[in-house]
Amino acid sequence: MPLAGDVPIEYPLEMWDRDVEGETLLRVLVSEEGRVSRVEVLQSSGHAALDSAAVGGARDLRFQPALRNGRRIEVWATVPVHFSKQREPRDFSRPGG
Secondary structure (H helix, E strand, O other), X not given: OEOOOOOOOOOOHHHHHXXXXXXXXXXXXXXXOOEEEEEEEEEOOOOHHHHHHHHHHHOOOEEOOEEEXXXXXXXXXXXXXXEOXXXXXXXXXXXXX
């Protein structure tokens, strides 16, 4: 689960100015320490600038480490990144939130 706080993914200014919106679906490898060690694009937004911003920002995300039998483990997580000019509250407690 992502830790609460600032989301390090920034909307590319040129895309914002052109009213371009989209969603990039990422797959991230979360280390035993809760840091992102690898990022892959599962589904492109259709815009290279948005995908690049999503990948770059995802590298700075922090997660609560996953546990198996009381020990921290490395896991893959799916992270949707929404680029929208509409401000919506995010609920990370539910899938796709």
